Amino acid sequence: MYDVIIIGAGVSGAAAARELSRYKLNICVLERDEDVCCGTSKANSGIVHSGYDAEPGSLMAELNVKGCEQMEVLSKELDFAYKNTGSLTVSTTEEGPQALQKLYERGVKNGVKGLRILNREEVHEMEPNLSDEVNAALYAPTAGIVCPFGLNIAMAENAFTNGVEFKFDTEVKNIRKLENGFSIETSKGTYETKYIVNAAGVYADVFHNMVSEKKLHITPRKGEYMLLDKSAGKHVNATIFALPNKFGKGVLVTQTAHGNLLVGPTATDLEDKEGVNTTAEGLGEVREKSQYTVKDIPFRKVITSFAGLRAVEDGMDFVIGEAEDAPGFIDCAGIASPGLTSSPAIGARIAEIIKEKLQPEENPDFDPVRKGIKNPAALSLEERNELIKKEPAYGNIICRCEMISEGEILDAIRRPLGAKSLDGVKRRTRAGMGRCQAGFCSPKTMEILHRELGIPMEEITKAGGESKLIEGTNKNLAEEGADHE
Known part of the structure; x- marks a missing residue:
């Protein structure tokens, strides 16, 4: 019997595995795909959000700010690509500056440092390729960009070298409660564990609902993107957001951590948990809406397009904690944006919950450092x-x-x-x-x-x-x- 089984080797599961490997625990990660970072974590914007957007007092707001604060130190410890570029949320209407002021106040409540509202002259001096309609912006200097693959793989590798088992091509089919834990039936046999960490992305509600009468519901929200060649990478310096709406932060324009230009995403709610196809309509929307905030985007330099799914829980917040009627079942669900940013803090929160339950000894051999692949360039x-x-x-x-x-x-x-x-x-x-x-x-x-x-x-x-x-x-x-x- 394992002490902890984590379902899902995305960024949240990998973060939880790494934090739990600080202790003397028998830990296993089950992943249905052939590798880590094959679901939501592989297809997103790669933005390290500063934390002004989430509702004050929410778990999302707390863990976003904590994760953002940890990202630079973590990137050096685990050797993955990260840049502190800052972000601009821009206004293009007469009412926009008032909305920016509300975002500023929300950010201050959330503990975001260094926020400033810039006037038209200041923002256009900072970003010459902004649309002529941009009349003000909220500047968040703590925001940045990260390689999502690099972050996910680095945390998983570090967890593995500190003793965590990973089992790939292992799809969870059913979960049954036992007297002192759970039995997990998979495509490759049955596993028993005292605790489960449910970090299964858009499928987290499926596994939660196998063991709990208090049901979760997650909506897959599809986002479509266009990726441009590195020769277009300097078109903007900071990440450029439109003012957010009920579907999220809208279509953004940003550099990537490796120097490309990324434009997107859309926000389309689906029932299909595998609906990662791109569409002519979606990519047309990306092209159209991005030009409201940034002009002259060289779309002839698009080299690929892709889509990813965000796991949006009905309460619009992260769901992290033990299911009330299923002791030992720890949810890590509804990890939509800013889940990538929040992942280090999410991992720490999960580890604290299990540490309190199991009272494990610290792992004296834990090594927090991981060295990435040599880069001759x-x-x-x-x-x-x-x-x-x-x-x-x-x-x-x-x-x-x-x-x-x-x-x-x-x-x-x-x-x-x-x-x-x-x-x-x-x-x-x-x-x-x-x-x-x-x-x-x-x-x-x-x-x-x-x-x-x-x-x-x-x-x-x-x-x-x-x-x-x-x-x-x-x-x-x-x-x-x-x-x-």
Whole structure:
């Protein structure tokens, strides 16, 4: 029997796993997909929100501000990409400045530091590409941008090296109460545990409702995005928000942590918990609404589009705590925006709840530091040459768009919780995220996966499951080639 089983290896589950690994506990993370960061956590804006938007006194407001305050220190401890860029929430109407004043007052109540309201001249001097209609803005200097994959993977790797087990391709089918815990039936057998942390994103209500009569309801809210080439990345410096409405913070324009320009998201409530397709209507809305706040966005430089789902609970707040009628079942549900920002504080909150229940000893071997994949591009020419001399794979460029070497891909595969698919490599190294969107580097990356993992080429997937890239056996492929000749 485990002490704690966490359902879901997204950013909240990984944060909880890392914080719980500070203690002598037997912990396991169950994830239905082939890797960490495969759900909500992989498809979002990557914004570190300052915390002025959430309702004062809400759990969302408290954990947003705490998470924002921790992010820079955490990025150095766990070695993931983060930049403190600040954000601007802009007004384009006569009534807008009054709405900005209300947001400012809310932010002050929430404990956000450094908020200022800027007039037309100040804001246009700060961001020359703002729409001509922008007449004022709320400046939040504590906001920033983060690599969502980097944050999620870093916390999971650190949890793993501190003793947490991860079981992938393991889908939870049913949960039953036991006298002293729970039995979790999965696609790969049954597990027993004293405590469950329900960090299952848009499916958190499904698992909660298996054990509790006090039902939860989560609505998947789809957001569609357009990602532009790095040559468009300097179009804005800070993150630019429109004034928020009942569906959230609206369509934003921002740099990413790696220098692209990101525009989106939409906000469409769905019933389908797998509805991550993009639509012509949604992307048209992204294009149209973004131009209310930022002018001359070079949409000809779009290199890809994508959609993600936010888990919106009916109460419009995070649901974190023990279910009243299911002792030992800890919800971490409704983690919509600003869930990414809040994740370090969410993990700490979950750990405090379980620490109070189990009174565990501290783990004397806990190491909070994790080192990321070597980045030759960040080295001086002399240091890079020395690295290549020692490890020649770092001199073999596989992804030309992002200048990612074979050495980096090997590290991504060999490291703790290493990559097993093309998307796993992409999220860890950015190989395939550039202008050609993996058009050139996929075959070479597949060859490396084939060699390192010892699996046939036709078994290599884009993103696990049935997403295979080659149909048929090597023999059949050879015969087809001969027939064509």
